[in-house]
Amino acid sequence: MAIINNALSGALAAQMALSASSQNIANLQTKGYTRQAALLSAVGPDANPRSSGNGVQVSALLRFSDGYKSQAMWRAASDLGSYSQTQPYLSQLENVMGDETASLSAGIDQFFGALNAVAGDPGSTPLRQQVLTSAGLMAERFNGLNNVFNAQLQSVRTQRSAIVDAANAQIASIARLNTQISQAQAGGLSASAMIDARDQAIDDLASKMGLEVSDNADGTRDVSLKTGQALVLGGMYGSLKAAPTATSPQEFSLSFAGTSYVLDAAKLGGQLGGLARYETEKLVPLQGDIADIASQIASKVNTQLGLGTKPDGTPGAPLFVYTTGSNADMLKLSSGFVAADLAFSGDGTPGDTGNLQKLVAIKSEPITVGTIGTVLLSDADAQIVGKLGVDSQLNKAALKTAHTVRTQSVDDWQSTSGVNQDEEAVNLVEYQNMYQANMKVIAIANQLFDATLAMMG
Numbered sequence: 001m002a003i004i005n006n007a008l009s010g011a012l013a014a015q016m017a018l019s020a021s022s023q024n025i026a027n028l029q030t031k032g033y034t035r036q037a038a039l040l041s042a043v044g045p046d047a048n049p050r051s052s053g054n055g056v057q058v059s060a061l062l063r064f065s066d067g068y069k070s071q072a073m074w075r076a077a078s079d080l081g082s083y084s085q086t087q088p089y090l091s092q093l094e095n096v097m098g099d100e101t102a103s104l105s106a107g108i109d110q111f112f113g114a115l116n117a118v119a120g121d122p123g124s125t126p127l128r129q130q131v132l133t134s135a136g137l138m139a140e141r142f143n144g145l146n147n148v149f150n151a152q153l154q155s156v157r158t159q160r161s162a163i164v165d166a167a168n169a170q171i172a173s174i175a176r177l178n179t180q181i182s183q184a185q186a187g188g189l190s191a192s193a194m195i196d197a198r199d200q201a202i203d204d205l206a207s208k209m210g211l212e213v214s215d216n217a218d219g220t221r222d223v224s225l226k227t228g229q230a231l232v233l234g235g236m237y238g239s240l241k242a243a244p245t246a247t248s249p250q251e252f253s254l255s256f257a258g259t260s261y262v263l264d265a266a267k268l269g270g271q272l273g274g275l276a277r278y279e280t281e282k283l284v285p286l287q288g289d290i291a292d293i294a295s296q297i298a299s300k301v302n303t304q305l306g307l308g309t310k311p312d313g314t315p316g317a318p319l320f321v322y323t324t325g326s327n328a329d330m331l332k333l334s335s336g337f338v339a340a341d342l343a344f345s346g347d348g349t350p351g352d353t354g355n356l357q358k359l360v361a362i363k364s365e366p367i368t369v370g371t372i373g374t375v376l377l378s379d380a381d382a383q384i385v386g387k388l389g390v391d392s393q394l395n396k397a398a399l400k401t402a403h404t405v406r407t408q409s410v411d412d413w414q415s416t417s418g419v420n421q422d423e424e425a426v427n428l429v430e431y432q433n434m435y436q437a438n439m440k441v442i443a444i445a446n447q448l449f450d451a452t453l454a455m456m457g
Helices: 002-026 067-098 104-118 125-186 192-208 270-306 354-364 377-417 421-456
Strands: 036-042 056-063 211-215 221-225 230-233 239-242 251-256 259-264 320-322 331-333 366-369 373-376
Touching: 002 036, 002 056, 002 421, 056 192, 067 125, 067 192, 067 211, 067 270, 067 377, 104 125, 104 270, 104 354, 104 377, 125 192, 125 221, 125 230, 125 239, 125 270, 125 331, 192 211, 192 221, 192 270, 230 251, 270 320, 270 331, 270 354, 270 366, 270 377, 354 377, 366 377, 373 377
Parallel strands: none
Antiparallel strands: 036 056, 211 221, 221 230, 239 251, 251 259, 320 331, 366 373
16 A cells, blocks of 8 residues: 555645646746745654655745845846836937927027127118017027926926836735735645745836835735835835925825825835936926026116117117916017017117127127036027937946946846746656656556455455
């Protein structure tokens, strides 16, 4: 009977090993699936000194998982999320501001070109009208670009709220799975599928913010922000909230166990950190730079026109109206301003262009722009666009590096935890042979038993 028992244990062990391989093959394309294998161990002999042993048993169902590789994959997801979220916005601004037919530089050149053109005949109504037309077109370029900034601000904040909602759902899912995994393992049940689901939720969450993950003895995992605040502790979890205010558009808060923490969005990492840094370090300062140019053009031109004389001998009036803040109409022409209001004369003499020449000279005067300092008006937009191009290229390079690191970390994780089709095919053949060999042993044991009975009969 020992022969039959040993062979039976071998056949059953082979069945369980075949079941594990079939599960691996069935999940060959399942994202986040961790391959499994039956761990076989020999059952030792009993008290009989002539007993060779009592067969084989499946002592455990192994999950091929490496915590270090998982952590590396999650860190890479955070870096990739940070750079990937900002690049579309940078590319859009780069394309809009760098377009030769729509750039601010082209609009400024056309305006001052129209002023130059009227110098030959300062009394010409068509030439004066061309100055107004080019002034209006230049103002529309400022307003159009300001609209792009406002649209991006709205998009960033809407996207941020959506990311926070998705993150809260994943945080709650991780805590729920922690509880289920702990209960399953305490009851001696397999929790492999739930562990995979939890790790996939952590991976998705890591793309949204930088995480620190630690394992507990009961099979649960604690998850916290890289700044130290806990998101998940066993079955407990917190909730993120994006609560922008007029004075603090980037304010985030975390509620956990009845306590609320204010977070610095720029330090969160991942998609949320990338969006926050883009808004505060790139978009808002850039909008301020364009506003600086618009306000100083309006101020200089209006001041100089006020020092001149109209054809009817009266003092000049302001040409531009500049509006502070994020108003869509950042720059526009003064209501009711007509060609005859252009004060080109410096001394009131008909045909004099003294003030016109000073208006033309404004293009070569210095202005102060927030992020680039003091520059000539004619060079300001080009320097801003150049700086934007550098920022975009740096982000592209960082994004490419982050993508490479993420790909390598996923491949590294796959080398340990992923399913290898060729390896599983070999396992199927080996365990099939093992099963058939044990069934053959049982058949031979039956023959021996029958022969023994016949001899004794």
